[in-house]
Amino acid sequence: MVEIKIALVGQPNVGKSHLINSISGATLHVGNFSGVTVEKKEVEFERNGYKLKLIDLPGTYSLHPYTPEEKVTKEFLINEEYDLILNVVDSNQLEKNLIFSWQVADLNKPMVIAFNMYDEYSRAGGEIDTDKFFKLTNIMAQNVSAKENFGLEELFEKVIKTYQQKNTPRIYYSEIIEEEIENIKEKIKNCKFDKRFISIRLLEDDEDIYKIVHEKPWFVELLPALNESKKVIKNEYDNDDLKEIFFEERLALAKGIVSQIAKKAQKEKISEKIDKILIHPILGLPIFLLVMWIVFQLTFSVGALPAYYIGEGFSAFGNWIGNLMPNGLFKDAIVNGIIPAVGTVVMFLPNILILFLGINLMEQTGYMARAAYVMDGVLKRFGLQGRAFIPLISGFGCSVPAYMAARTLKNPKDRLITMLVIGFMSCGARLPIYVLLVSAFFAPSIQGDVMFAIYIGGALTGLVVAKILRSVLFKGEPEPFVMELPKYRFPKIKSLLFDLWIKTKMYLKKAGTFIALASLTVWFLSSFPRADIIKEYSYKIKHAQGIEKIELKKEMNQKILENSYLAKIGKIIAPITKPLDLGWREDVALLAGLAAKETVVSTMAVLYNGGSSSNKTLIEKIRNAMPFTAAVAMIIIVMFYSPCVAAMSTFYAEVPELAWRIFYTIYPNVFAYFAALIAVSLIKIFS
Amino acid sequence: MRLNELNMGESGIIKKIHAKEPLKSKLLSMGFARGERVKVLKHTLAKNTFDVDVNGINIALREEEAREIEVEKDN
Structure with a gap:
């Protein structure tokens, strides 16, 4: 079968992806354009004995490219092999869109134009004469509505006809x-x-x-x-x-x-009316904050429920498998290594899905652009862009979806700076650590204030660091901010679900493999070497009775952790953290925190408490064992040092440049160390 | 007069784009062409960010960018 390879181009917000989702009988393949994190969608389907292959190029305003996405489009159009260009145009913005069409027509390739959103346009009294358009430009065109599914089949007929006739545009200038x-x-x-x-x-x-x-x-x-x-x-x-x-x-x-x-169609007034309220100079900001509050409540409160059951489900599954298998290294690797590792990956999915449903809704309805408009003035002061607000705020819930949410930032510098400071927004998993340390070392009357200071302090530091990064590492002109505020539109369910499905696949494929591998590594480091310890205890456990058996098992686990590679690393770095008054136990707990912040408290519990989960005794024990300065140092380190491997893996998956990956891996830790050092020194001077 | 000097509800005709490349091409491609009418629909409280209408299209831009667009105010 003859394949027609079609480059799908158009300005942003013309409904290109709607069009792709509306083609019946199509198979879709999603990947990245080589070397950049720009999504590449390819759609294949058959019509009239031809195989049509659409390659969706990023939305582009002009062939004088401005964003990296526009560069991708231009490079593709100039250098790649394809048979035909399908240009999608928003019927409601003919003049602005056609300026781009003429540039594309200059390429002298067979070309077809789809006047999309024709439903809206004709409802407002507009009409387009495509026969006349063909006579004037020699470009076959079709009025379509991807949303209401009309005109698509006629469009593909014209595509095939244009291909057969090798019909190229005739656009002449003065x-x-x-x-x-x-x-x-x-x-x-x-x-x-x-x-x-x-x-x-x-x-x-x-x-x-x-x-x-x-x-x-x-x-x-x-x-x-x-x-x-x-x-x-x-x-x-x-x-x-x-x-x-x-x-x-x-x-x-x-x-x-x-x-x-x-x-001409009548001018649409609804968007202007909605904007009167939603981006009102005074009301705009509180309305936006309310919207965000709802999105985050849903993401992190509602999302926590399935996450909890997924976690429970995986551990139940682990137990079940464990009972079926003979004891030994293999069982241990599966039950304690692989299953929890995969579980961690899947556990983030509910959060990611809900947050992205919210973000996609905001994008598709047109509110996202308004949110950027409302927030831009505040974030500009810190060298950030209006849209950065969403990934930053998401960071308070969990850094994994936050890094992914940074995709809404189109400019790579804005995106990178935002991603580099997301870790400073204290994520939900760090809360138990703060609670433990604050309740152990601060008077009950000021505990609330201290917690508040931790969260606000982290966020403010993040913003200041963003400003510093902008002026030191990304010197030069500040990035301009010129953005179209698209018309308000009802979202299309199919597109919403589709996008979620793509996000899920991408997350599981890219971040998922990283996360699972990293979790396995940490499990390995914290459970080996142990042959001698197991040998020693397995004899004792065999001959012990009832409760004693459980106690012995706990003791064995503690011994394994104390002698593990992880503990060895902790002891090696102990001299480095000595100025912070941290002991090797704290070091090990912080190292374990790189696997997941949840494990900091549980590691402390194992190392101080022999695994007893009772918080009260743990609080008493660390209060006696740790100096106040160590507690402050630990809080500060947790605020700023590298997030967990899941988050780091997501960052690596999103940022292809090795130099930035290395920078991201090192600088938060250096920053955390010196911040803690300064705090500890100050306390010592003043007390 | 520059675009950022217009108040809410005021409009004018674009006379010249002073911005340098690549911003200039960007502004052009969004529709800020000489001779077009531009209207300030809204701006934020501190006049940091503007929401303007050019040729029926809503565009948000910062004060810095608006300053690069010379207009002749309508009466």
Whole structure:
């Protein structure tokens, strides 16, 4: 069967993904564009004896790219092999969208346009004459509504027809420019790209194209002609900016064609009315905070319930399997190593799903852009962007979904800075550690204040660090903030569910494997070497009675932990943490905290208490064993040092650059160490 | 006069985009072209961020970016 490979392009918010989800009988493949964390969706389906393969390119405003996603689109359109371009256009914004269409048409590839959201447009009285559009541009077009599922089949018929006829667009600019395009075209000799396209891009100062052709042998001859042509155009238009000249040229063309093919729709007023309330100068902020509060309540309170049952389910499953298997290393590795490791991965799923349902709803309805608008003024002061608020706040619940939520930030610098400080927002799993230490070392009357100070202090430090990172590591111009506020729209359930499914798959595949491996490693480090200890105890346990048996088992586990590789590492680093007054037990607990913050308290319990879970005795024991300064140091370290392996794995999965991964792995720990050191020194000076 | 000097509800015609590349191309592609009418729908309390309408499209931008757009205020 003949395959037609189709590049799917369009500006952001034109409903490209809706369109993909609405194709019946299609199979979808999701991956990444090589080297970047930009999602790549491919859809395959059959129509009229052809296999159609759509490659969804990131939403792009212009072929003068601004974001990394736009660069991906441009690079694909220029360098990859494909048969046809399918350009999705929002019928409600014809002029703005067509400016991009003309740029794509310059590529001189077979091209089809879908006027999407035609349902909305026609309801408001609009009409588009696609036959006339074809006569004017030689581009076959179809009015469609991906949402209401009409026009799609006709669209694919036109795609196949365009492919069969090798029908390419005929878009012409004004005479002056066309003349110069011809002049340049003559000078271009052998070149795999379309000559007209290269000429146009060179004339409008496209640096990427310049880089491609400037090493060709014929470029020497072309350059003087190019400079001459540019001069002619600049003079004629009385403007020094060629990009602007071409932009205005395309806008004029779009306006001219729209006036001939389209009957204007009435302006939609609903969005403006909703905005009067939702982004009201005074009410906007409290409304946004309320929305966020609801999302986080759902994510972390409601999400905790299934997470709890998943955890219980996995441990029950572990016990069940354990009873079926003979004792030994293999059983131990499965029951205590692999099953809990996989359980940890799955346990995060409810949180991730609910948070992303909330985020997707906000994105699809159009509220997310408004939230960024509302929050931008505050976060700007810290070198962050309005949208950063959501990942940052999610960090208070759990860093894993927070890192994933940072995907809503399109600019890579904004995204990286945000991700680097998410760890400073104390996640839910750190609460028990704070509770233990605060109740052991602070008077009951100020315990609440101390807890509050820990959370606020962590968040503020994070924001200040963001500011420092921005001004030290990401020097230069601050990132501009120009963002479309799309119309409010009802979300489409199918798209919502679909996106959740993709997120789940991605999380399980990428972060999941990391998390499981890392948990296994920590289990191994904390349970080996142990052959001698087991030998010693198994004899005793065999001959012990009732309660004594359990006590002996506890003792054995404590011995194993005390002699494990983890404890050895703890003892090695003990001299380093000595200035902080921390002992090797605290070191081991903090190291175990890298596996999961929940294990800090349980490790302390094992090391101080022989595994007794009674909090009261543990509090008393650490109060007697640890100096006050050590408690403060430990609190500060927990506030700032590396989050758990699950979170770190998610970070690694989201950030491909090795240098940033290394930086991320080291700097929080250095920061935590010195912050603790300063605090301890201050206490010693003043007391 | 610059776009950031307009008050809520006021509008004007775009005269010139002063921004440098690549911001200029970005602003152009969002529809901030010479001769277009731009209206300030809203701004935040401290006038940090603006919500404007160009050619029927709602766009949010910061004061710094709005300052790069020269307008002639409508009467």
